[in-house]
Amino acid sequence: MQTENFSLETVLAFAGASHASFATVESIGDDGAVRVVLPDSQETAVASILNPASTNLTVGDDVLVLMLGGQSGVARPVILGQVGNRLAERSVDRMESLMRLEAASSDSAPSATHDVDVDGRKVTLTAREELVLRCGKGSIEIRKNGKILIRGTELVTHASGTNRIKGGSVAIN
Template identity: 35%
Template sequence: MGKVRDRIEGVVIGQFLGFDDGGPLVVFPGNPQEKALPARSLAELSSDMIGQEVALLFEDCDPQKPLIVGRIVEPAKKSSGAQVFRDGERVRIHAEERLELRCGKATILMEADGRITIRGTYVASHASATNRMRGGSISLN
C-alpha cells in the first residue's frame, strides 16, 4: 500500500472496489488499513464502475474518511472499431465502414453504402406471414 500518512491534503487517485452495506469501498496509496475503506461520494457510482480509478479528497484531511469527488475518465478518442450500445431491451452495433458477422462458412456483411451480402452453404428464409422480396431489380439464379 505504501507509506501511511496521518494527514492527506489534496487529491489522491484511488480505486473503487465495490459496495458494502450500500456504501462505496475504496483503496488508495497511503491507506491506513490493509483493506478497503468505506467512503462517501459526490459522484453517482454503479457496479459496472468497479475497478475504475477515482479522485479522492479526505474530510478534515483524515485518511480514514475518504470522499469520492469523481471518477477518472480517459479523453474521448476517435473510435477505430465498432461501438456496441446496450439499453436492456436491444443491442445496437455501429461501425463506420463495414460490419461483418461470421460463423463457420456463414457470413453476413453490411457495407456503409447500404449493400448487405449474406453467404452460406445453405440459406433459408421462413415466414409465418408473407415473405416479400423487394428491390429496384431482383435477380434469381
Template identity: 35%
Template sequence: MLLSEGDASPSSPVARRIEGVVLGRIAGIHASGAVCVTFPGAPEQGFAARTTTPFAQEDEGREVALMFEEGDPRRPIVMGKMVSPLATGATEAAADGRRVEINAAEEIVLRCGESSITLTRAGKILIRGAYVLSRSSGVNRIQGGSVEIN
C-alpha cells in the first residue's frame, strides 16, 4: 500500500492518498442496502462505500477488500468479501442445469425467515417451520425404525 499526501486538508480525519488494496470491515448496512466500511486510519464510524457485490445484514463485521476512487480514502469501493482459506475446502457446490449438489463436512442449513431444513453429518434431517405441508399425487409414505405422530 502506497500512502502519499493527497488533496484533503490536513485537518480532515484521513488526509492521505491510498493506492492498492486495503483490508477493511463492514461497519454497517442500511435498510436500503447502502454499506458503511471502516479500515485502518479511518474514523470509527467509517465511510459510506460503493460496492461491486450485494451485502446483507449478516455481513456486518465481515472482512472485505477495499480500493479507493482516485486514491481518496473518503471514497471506498468494496471489491469483495474475504474468504477464509480454511473454509474454502469445507463446502463444495456443483450445478449442471438439471441437478444442484452441495457438500459440507458437518452440516448444511437452508433457511428462509422462520423455516429451515438442516442436514447433519450424523444422517439427521431436521425440518422446521410455522406450517409444514407434505403433499403427494401418489403414495405418501412414512417409513422408519419407529414412527411417532404427536
C-alpha cells in the first residue's frame, strides 16, 4: 500500500476549509452555543465543536478553529480543540477563585487580599490571630490561643469507627 503525504493547504482545500486559525471563546450561551472571537477580523461567530464530549470550554479559552466555507460562501468556524496546557492551569484557577481570603490587619488599615497556595494535595491556611470560615448561619473560628469554635443551626458528626470526644472536662448543655 502506497502512502502519500499531503500539504496542509491540500487537506484544507479538500475539506472545503479556507484556513485554520486561533480564536478565543467569548461566551457560551444557555443552549451551549459557543461564540468565539476571530483574531483576523475581531468579529465574533458561533462555532461548531468537532468533538463536544472531549471539550470542556470556558470563557477566555484559546482554541484552534478550522474555517469551513458554507454554501453562502461565508466561512464558519469549527473548534478543533483547546490550545495550551489548560488542565493544570484550570484546576488551580478554579481553586484560587474559590479560595480568595480577605485578611484585615489589627489596625484600621484597609483589607488586603491574599492568594492561597494550592498544590492539589494539601491546603494550609495560616493566620496570625484568628482564622474564620463562614457560610450563612455556620462558622468555624480558630484562635491563636488554640480555642476552636464551631457554630451552626445543627452540628452533625459521622464516623465509620469510634467517634471520641476528649477533653480536660466535657460539658453537655
